[in-house]
Every structure is written in C-alpha cells, then in structure tokens.
Amino acid sequence: MSFADKITMLMSRPGGDNVQKDDVPWWMRYAGRVLGTVGSFIAIFAGIINCMGLFTLNVSCLIAGIWQMLAGFIVIVCEAPCCCFFIDYVQVLSDKMETRPYWNKAAFYVGLALPPFFLCFLSLSTWFGSGIIFATGVVYGMMALGRKASAEEMRTSAATLEAGLGQPTTAPRANLVANEQPVSFTGFPLPN
Numbered sequence: 460m461s462f463a464d465k466i467t468m469l470m471s472r473p474g475g476d477n478v479q480k481d482d483v484p485w486w487m488r489y490a491g492r493v494l495g496t497v498g499s500f501i502a503i504f505a506g507i508i509n510c511m512g513l514f515t516l517n518v519s520c521l522i523a524g525i526w527q528m529l530a531g532f533i534v535i536v537c538e539a540p541c542c543c544f545f546i547d548y549v550q551v552l553s554d555k556m557e558t559r560p561y562w563n564k565a566a567f568y569v570g571l572a573l574p575p576f577f578l579c580f581l582s583l584s585t586w587f588g589s590g591i592i593f594a595t596g597v598v599y600g601m602m603a604l605g606r607k608a609s610a611e612e613m614r615t616s617a618a619t620l621e622a623g624l625g626q627p628t629t630a631p632r633a634n635l636v637a638n639e640q641p642v643s644f645t646g647f648p649l650p651n
Contacts, residue, residue, distance in 0.1 A: 483561075483602045491598040495538035495568070498591030502531030505588025509579060520585075523578035527588045530571040534592055537564075561603035568596030 509524025536543050540553035556564065572593035579585045608616070 482606050484606070487598065487602055491595060491602060492538050494591065494598055495534050495595040496542070498588075498595055499531040499535035499538065501591055502534070502588035503528050505584035506531060508584040509575070509582055509588070512579070512582075517579070520579035520582055523575035523582070523585055526578070527575045527585065530575075530592055531588065533571060534568065534595065538595075561599045565596045565600035565603055568592055568599060572596060 506524040506527030506529075509520050509527060512518070512520030512524065532543075536546075536549050536552055537556040538553075540549045543549045572589040575585045575589045
C-alpha cells in the first residue's frame with residue numbers, strides 16, 4: 460500500500476467506503492477539495508467587499524456580493540462540512556454531494572459562479588471570489604472526463620478505426636466518393 464493510499468484511508472469519512480471507485484488521480488481529488496474549501500472562504504470575503512457597493516449606490520454589485528457569499532457558503536458546506544458542524548443537516552447535504560457524479564458537481568459550481576459576473580463584471584472581488592469557485596467547477600469537470608488513454612492505446616484505437624474494424628460511429632466522415640449521387644441536366648423546363 461502506497462503512502463498516498465494510507466493518507467486517503469486515514470482522511471476518509473468514518474463508515475465510508477474505502478474502495479476507490481474511479482480512476483481519478485489522488486492529487487486531483489485533493490486539488491478539487493482544497494480549491495473549493497479555500498476558494499469558498501475567499502468568495503465569502505470578496506462578497507463582503509462587493510457588498511460595499513451599497514455605499515456607492517451600486518445595487519447590482521450588492522446583489523452580486525450577496526450571491527457570492529451564499530455561493531461560498533454552499534461550496535464550503537459541500538466540500539468541507541467540518542467547517543460548519545454547528546449547523547444541522549450539513550453532513551446530509553455533503554453526503555448527497557459526495558454520491559453525485561463529478562459532472563454534476565462541476566455544473567453546480569459553475570452555475571453558482573456565473574451570476575455575479577453578469578451582475579458586477581468590472582469588480583476585481585467578483586473575479587477573485589467567483590473565479591475560484593468557477594475554477595473548482597473546472598477541476599471537477601476535468602475529473603469527470605477521466606484519465607487520458609496511454610499512447611499505445613490511442614495508436615491501437617486509431618489504427619482500428621482507420622482500418623474500419625472498430626465500432627461504427629455517428630461522427631461524420633469525409634466519404635464524398637462513397638456518397639456520390641448521379642447528377643444530370645436535360646435542359647430547361649418547357650412552358651405550358
């Protein structure tokens with residue numbers, strides 16, 4: 460058992476399944492969790508700064524700041540429920556998010572991060588706060604894609620597709636000669 464597997468087993472939740480269910484590298488899983496946790500704290504702080512738009516009578520930045528603080532809180536509840544253990548049902552929400560596929564988390568985090576950009580685009584606090592939550596969604600999206608195949612597997616796959624031995628695909632191919640239809644022109648239509 461490698462050192463990373465031992466750390467993973469120690470950091471797993473009590474009663475959780477210790478069997479690795481996917482082929483995502485350990486560093487990417489921790490990168491997503493750390494980026495989400497740290498980014499949510501930054502988003503909450505940047506949301507407070509955006510709420511200072513109340514003093515300049517910029518209501519859209521105030522709404523963007525409130526949204527950013529709410530998004531930061533939701534991300535920290537999903538990624539690090541130990542930071543909010545004093546709130547009931549936090550563990551239930553976190554467990555539900557853990558059972559979802561990575562692409563669901565990616566879409567959820569990107570969806571949470573986009574509205575402040577539309578409300579207060581020129582604020583640097585919006586770029587930092589919501590940008591880190593957006594980056595967390597991008598990391599989870601990359602985790603959803605999975606590992607890239609080895610070079611040998613890609614060569615083998617390309618060779619079988621080129622030879623026509625692979626599974627039929629729905630992708631359009633340039634088969635102009637095979638799809639050729641006869642064309643004829645007999646003349647102009649006669650008037651009735």
